[in-house]
Amino acid sequence: MKSILAFFCVLFSVSAWSNQLESIRVWPSPDNTRIVLDMGSAPAYDYFLLNDPHRLVVDLNQTQNRVSFAAIGNNSELITKIRDSKPPAAGSFRLVFELKAAVKPVVFPLAPAGDYGHRLVIDLPYEDQSRAPQQVVRQATPVGQKEIVVAIDPGHGGEDPGAIGPKKNREKHITLAISRRLAELINKEPGMRAVLTRTGDYFVNLNQRSEIARKAKADLLLSIHADSVANSGPRGASVWVLSSNRANREMAGWLEKQERQSELLGGVGEVISQADGNPYLTRTFLDLSMDRSRADSYAISEHILSAMGKVVRLHKSKPEHASLAVLKSPDIPSLLIEAGFISNPQEEQLLLTAAHQQKVAQAVFGGVKSYYRQNPPSGTMVASQSVSQAARQHTVRTGESLSLIAQRYGVSVSRLKGHNQLQSDVVKVGQILDIPSS
Template identity: 80%
Template sequence: MRTLLTLFCLLCSIGAWANQLEGIRIWPSPDNTRIVLDMQARPRFDHFMLNNPHRLVVDLEQTQNRVNFAAIKNSSELVTRIRDSKPSRAGSYRLVFELKAPVRPVVFPLAPAGEYGHRLVIDLPYQDQSRKPAPAVRKLAPAGLRELVVAIDAGHGGEDPGAIGPKKNREKHVTLAISRRLADLINKEPGMRAVLTRTGDYYVNLNKRSEIARKARADLLLSIHADSVANQGPRGASVWLLSSNRANREMAGWLEKQERQSELLGGVGEVISQTDGNPYLTRTFLDLSMDKSRADSYAISEHILAEMGKVVRLHKRKPEHASLAVLKSPDIPSLLIEAGFISNPHEEQLLLTASHQQKIAQALLNGIKSYYRQNPPNGTMMAASAAPGSAIRHTVKNGESLSVIARRYGVSVSRIKGHNDLSSDVVRVGQVLNIPGS
C-alpha cells in the first residue's frame, strides 16, 4: 500500500512539474545580449516588460528551477541581476531579469540541435547605440590614398559552437583565435587594415557578416572555419568560394531588394542608384559585379593555397565551390578558409596550438599580399607603391631595421638605400624613408 502511495505522489509531482529549467547562459555582443534558457522539454511561456526599474519578466508554465543563480556567468553590462519572483498562476515559475536600460525583447523557443536540448532564447537588442564599441583607429595614409581593407569572419560563435572535436574542443574558439592573429598581422602591414566581424564569443547572423564587411568598405572577406566529418581520418586545409548556382540565386535576391543595391561598392552601387529602377540595366551591372567578384575570389584563393601549402597539409589543392551564405556578397570577393579538420584527433591538437594558428595566419597574409601586389586596387597605398617610379613615405619605428622595412614593402634593401642615398644599413627611429615601387 505504501509503495502505491509513493508512486501516486511521484506521478502527481511529474504532472505538476512537466518541465525543468536546467541552465541559463548569457552571450553579450556589440549589438545585443542573448540569454539562453536550457529546458528539459519544449517551453510554454509568456513575457512582459516592467519599468522603474527596468525588468524583463518571463513566466514558464509547469516548470521547476534547477539553476543556481550565483553560478551563472554574466559579463553583460545590460543584465544586472537574475532572480525569481512569485508567479501569477500556480504551477508556473517566474524569472526576472533586472536591466540597466529599456529593451524590446525578442523571445522564441529552439528545438534540440547538436549538443543542445530544448531552449528558450531571449534577445535583448541595445537601444543605446553608444554601447557599440568604437571603430578601430585607422593608421594614417598618405593624402589621396586609402588602405586595403580585409574583413575577417571568425566562423560560428556564442550559442553556435560549430564542429566539436574528439576532445570536445569547439570550432568557434579556434576560428576566433586564428582570426585575431590574422588581424594583428594585417594591421602591422603598411597600407592594410583588418576588420573583424566578431571580436568575442557571440553569434553574428550570416547575412550581417557580409554587411559588416560592406560597411567597412572591405576589399576582401575571409571567413575562417575548421572542417569536420564523421570519419576521423581526413586532414588538411582547403579554400572555398561561391558556386555559380548560389551566385545566380543571390543575384535574384538582390534584384528583389532594390533599395539595398545602392550599398554596393566599387562604383556599381552608384550606377545602379541612377538607373531609375530599370531592371535590365540593374541586372547587367549586378551580373558584371558578381562575375568580377567570383573571378577575383578564385584568383585570390590560388595565391592563398600556394602559401598555405608551404606550411600546412592541404586537403584540396584547388579551390572548391559551395553554396555558403557567408560567400554570397556580389560586390566583395569572399572566401571560406577551412584551416584543418577539427574532427581529426591530430589536427584538433594542432589547431589549438599558438604556433600552428600563427602559421595559418601568416600564410593567409602572405597569400593576400601576393595577390594584391600583382593586382592592387586603384587608390590604395599598395597601388601607389607598385606604380613605376612611385614611392611612399615610411617613418622608422622603434625596433625596425632596414631589412624588416624592406620585407614589409616587398622591395630589396639595396633599392631603399639607393632611393634614399643611404651609405649604410643603419636607420634611426623617426627617420623618414621614401619606399620605391616594388
C-alpha cells in the same frame, strides 16, 4: 499506507513540474545580449515587460527550477540582475531579468541540436547601436593614402559552436584564435587594416557579419572555419570561392528556407551544411557579392593557397567552388578558408596550438599581401608604394644565390627571406624577389 502516500507525492510532482529549467547562459555581443535557457523539454512560456525599473519577466509553465542564480555567468552590460519572483500559478516558475535600458525582446524556442537539448532563446537587441565597436567611420583620405580593409569573419560563436572535434574542441574557438592572429598581422602592415566581424564568444548572425564588412568598406572578406566530416581521415586546409553554376531563383528559394533555420540555430554551422555544398559561405556572402567580380576572389584564393601550401598541409590545392552559391557579381571579394579538419584527431590537436594557428594566419596574410602587391586597388597606399616598388624587384638569374642578391641590394639575407616569405635559402632562376628598402 505510507508507501501509497509517497507514491501519490511522486505522481503529483511529476505532473506539476513536467519541465525543468536546467541552466541559464548569457552571451553578450556588441549589439545584443542573448540569453539561453536550457530546458528539460519543450518550454511553454509567456513573457512581458515592466518599466521603472526596466524588467523582462518570463513565466515558464509547469517548470521546476534547478538553477542557482549566484552561479550564472552574466557579463552583459544590459542585464543587471537575474532573479526569480512569485509565480502566477502553482507549478510554474517566474524569471525576472532586471535591465539597464528598455528592450524589444525576441523570444523563441529551439529544438535540440548538437550538444544542446530544448532551449528557450531570448534576444535583447541594444537600442543604441552605436555601441557596436566595428562601425568605424572612415574619414575621407587623400588619394594614395587609403588603406586596404580586410574583414575577417571568425566562423560561428556563442550558442553556435560550429564543428566539434573528437576531443570536444569547438570550431568557434579555433576560428576566433586564428582570426585574431590574422588581424594582428594585417594591422601591423602599413596600408592595411583588419576588421573582425566578432571579437568574442558570441553569436553574430550572417546578415550582421556582412553588414560589418560593408560598413567598414572592406576590400575583402575572409571567413575562417575548420572543416568537419563524419569520417576522421580527411585533413588539410582548403579555400572556397563562390560558384556561379546555378540559377538565382533556385538559390533564393533555398536560402529563404535555410535562413530561418540558421537564425534560429543561433548560427548556421554544420547542421545546415549537411544539406549540400557549403551553405555557410552562401549565406554570408550572398548580400556582399552582388557587384564586383568573382574573379578577384579566385585570384586571391590562389595566392592564399600557394602561401598556405608552403607551410601547412592542403586538402585541395585548387580553390573549391561552393556548389550552392549563385553570385553573379560579388561586391566584396569573399573567401571561406577551412583551416583544417577538426574531425581529424591529429589536426584537431594541431589547430589548438598557437604555433599552428600562427602558421595559418601568417600564410593567409602572406597570400593576401602578395595579391594586393600585384593588384593594388587604385588610390590606396599600397598602390602608391608599388609604383616605387617596381624598381625594387629582382629576377633571379643563373648562378645567383640569395646571399649574393642580398649583398647587392645591401640588405640582410634574413630580411630578404622574411620580406618574400621564403622558407629556405634556395631560389630558382626566374623567381621574382621583392627587395625591401634598406
